[in-house]
Amino acid sequence: MTVSIKLRPLGVFASSSIVCAILASCGGSDQDTVIRLNPNRAPFPLVEATIAGMHAAMKQGQLSCRDVVQGYIARINAYDKEPTAAFPASPALRSVIAINPNALAEADKLDAAFFGTQNLTGPMHCVPVLAKDNFDTFDMKTTAGSLALANNQPPDDAYTIRKIRAAGAIILGKANLDEYAFGFVGRSAVGGQAKNAYDPTKGPGGSSSGTGTSIAASFAMVGLGTDTGGSVRVPSALEALIGIRPSLRLVSQDGIVPLAHAQDTAGPMCRTVEDCAVLLDAMVGFDPSAGSGQRAAKTYNAPLFPNAGAYAAATKVPTTYTTSLRADGLRGARIGVVRSMFPAATAANQPFLDALNTALTEMAAAGAVLQDIDIDDRTTVLGYPSLSGYEFKDNLTEYLLSWPSTGDGHPRSYDEVSTLLSTLEPTFVNSFEGYRANGTNKESKPAYLTYTSGERDTVVITRVTKALGNNGGTPFDVLVYPVLQGLNTAVGSSPNSGSNNRLSPYSGFPAMTVVAGFATPVGATTPAQPVGLELLAREFDEPTLFKIGYGWQQTAKKRRPPTTTPELMAAPQG
Numbered sequence: 001m002t003v004s005i006k007l008r009p010l011g012v013f014a015s016s017s018i019v020c021a022i023l024a025s026c027g028g029s030d031q032d033t034v035i036r037l038n039p040n041r042a043p044f045p046l047v048e049a050t051i052a053g054m055h056a057a058m059k060q061g062q063l064s065c066r067d068v069v070q071g072y073i074a075r076i077n078a079y080d081k082e083p084t085a086a087f088p089a090s091p092a093l094r095s096v097i098a099i100n101p102n103a104l105a106e107a108d109k110l111d112a113a114f115f116g117t118q119n120l121t122g123p124m125h126c127v128p129v130l131a132k133d134n135f136d137t138f139d140m141k142t143t144a145g146s147l148a149l150a151n152n153q154p155p156d157d158a159y160t161i162r163k164i165r166a167a168g169a170i171i172l173g174k175a176n177l178d179e180y181a182f183g184f185v186g187r188s189a190v191g192g193q194a195k196n197a198y199d200p201t202k203g204p205g206g207s208s209s210g211t212g213t214s215i216a217a218s219f220a221m222v223g224l225g226t227d228t229g230g231s232v233r234v235p236s237a238l239e240a241l242i243g244i245r246p247s248l249r250l251v252s253q254d255g256i257v258p259l260a261h262a263q264d265t266a267g268p269m270c271r272t273v274e275d276c277a278v279l280l281d282a283m284v285g286f287d288p289s290a291g292s293g294q295r296a297a298k299t300y301n302a303p304l305f306p307n308a309g310a311y312a313a314a315t316k317v318p319t320t321y322t323t324s325l326r327a328d329g330l331r332g333a334r335i336g337v338v339r340s341m342f343p344a345a346t347a348a349n350q351p352f353l354d355a356l357n358t359a360l361t362e363m364a365a366a367g368a369v370l371q372d373i374d375i376d377d378r379t380t381v382l383g384y385p386s387l388s389g390y391e392f393k394d395n396l397t398e399y400l401l402s403w404p405s406t407g408d409g410h411p412r413s414y415d416e417v418s419t420l421l422s423t424l425e426p427t428f429v430n431s432f433e434g435y436r437a438n439g440t441n442k443e444s445k446p447a448y449l450t451y452t453s454g455e456r457d458t459v460v461i462t463r464v465t466k467a468l469g470n471n472g473g474t475p476f477d478v479l480v481y482p483v484l485q486g487l488n489t490a491v492g493s494s495p496n497s498g499s500n501n502r503l504s505p506y507s508g509f510p511a512m513t514v515v516a517g518f519a520t521p522v523g524a525t526t527p528a529q530p531v532g533l534e535l536l537a538r539e540f541d542e543p544t545l546f547k548i549g550y551g552w553q554q555t556a557k558k559r560r561p562p563t564t565t566p567e568l569m570a571a572p573q574g
Contacts, residue, residue, distance in 0.1 A: 145188025158255025237532025329551025
């Protein structure tokens with residue numbers, strides 16, 4: 001199905017000086033060196049669009065930044081909202097909470113800069129980004145999906161948002177999420193229930209549900225999620241995306257509504273590995289702020305890195321992660337397959353297992369060396385409790401106190417939020433207050449002490465490192481296991497996430513979700529569902545994840561777009 005829409009002419013929004021710069025038709029410039037925007041350009045396909053493809057079209061004069069931003073906004077209006085006369089077949093995915101009212105004006109500025117100088121403003125020039133609505137943005141509210149934070153207007157950007165904008169990106173809007181990032185259902189009071197882009201009767205996962213759905217549906221070029229215990233990787237697996245949980249301490253947590261600082265991190269969610277590499281390039285870096293979470297060691301209350309040099313020495317961030325992208329990245333790669341983390345075979349689970357095993361077979365055929373391995377004391381390693389229940393209460397108060405409430409009137413403490421919820425969202429109070437019970441006097445609770453004493457770090461890191469070292473044999477580059485324990489469930493319910501997603505946050509090691517394939521439930525007539533594999537590497541070894549992930553992507557080409565959100569054919573004007 002192809003739906004036709006009509007974009008507003010460029011001149012409706014842009015000043016005459018911007019139009020002159022873009023069209024190079026007002027004199028005063030070298031006509032031989034200025035890139036002209038073709039007024040008769042064909043519509044640029046946004047479904048599955050990539051950063052490189054967008055930039056190439058711009059350099060050929062076939063695309064403006066306004067075209068791109070306006071096109072994505074049109075797609076959100078067509079497919080994310082309830083059906084209308086214009087779009088009666090809208091799946092109403094409810095993945096986007098808000099669109100940035102300044103997005104088109106920012107696009108015009110980028111167009112003026114590019115067509116006037118022929119220079120991209122940075123590696124993310126005009127890349128529209130949808131950020132989970134727990135990232136602070138100076139120009140949009142940050143609600144965390146809660147009515148209690150509906151007027152929460154931070155005075156500045158989160159560190160990662162600021163870096164991304166500096167690289168040339170446009171924050172297109174805010175994505176829906178599990179309220180306060182609590183779970184895997186994908187529902188919030190502000191955004192409603194997000195749906196799966198491949199099958200709207202199924203759930204999107206969480207807590208970065210809106211980011212996952214919106215990027216799968218091509219509502220933006222790339223997206224930002226956060227991950228405390230699986231919140232980037234679960235929705236990525238269910239939406240056929242590349243989802244990256246970076247090494248803990250690599251990416252600043254400053255300006256992100258917290259769940260548990262000891263486990264939280266932001267991460268890219270993209271349709272391609274290369275776009276994730278570009279996005280992670282823009283996200284990393286030393287942040288001197290007190291809320292960065294960039295500790296000098298992965299131990300409880302370790303001091304923050306004292307300076308950029310200490311951060312660089314520990315993290316070894318490359319000039320760009322894109323140098324790790326190799327089409328033959330699987331050749332010779334050593335992959336430890338943790339079979340004990342696969343679900344037991346059942347009739348219902350067989351299509352899921354078949355997709356996973358087919359992917360492993362194809363990896364071997366592409367030159368990877370696969371060997372089964374187990375993690376010592378795996379049940380203990382994955383059995384420790386998450387810290388979210390213990391840290392959220394205090395961490396939320398710290399976040400709310402980080403700027404004055406005189407301008408926006410936002411609540412200043414966990415208790416104030418709780419009081420507001422008792423009126424605004426009474427059905428949510430019990431869930432919210434469960435975190436109060438765990439977070440009160442947490443230092444005296446045995447489960448919390450297993451972490452603060454260093455027990456959890458010692459047990460988990462020692463055993464995962466041993467598995468990556470192949471128990472003294474030839475070491476592996478990565479470990480691999482399924483993200484989930486079976487196929488997707490109905491919208492409004494939590495997917496069968498199991499405990500595999502704990503391995504990365506508990507160890508602090510980076511993980512990447514890749515598309516293993518698609519599977520259809522036995523006897524079902526519903527669309528095939530994405531199936532995801534997770535790759536785990538050593539701390540700060542993101543380059544290896546990019547190398548192997550890109551090699552797999554280029555070899556297998558498993559991703560395909562959902563059929564619920566087809567291309568909108570738009571004729572650019574101006």
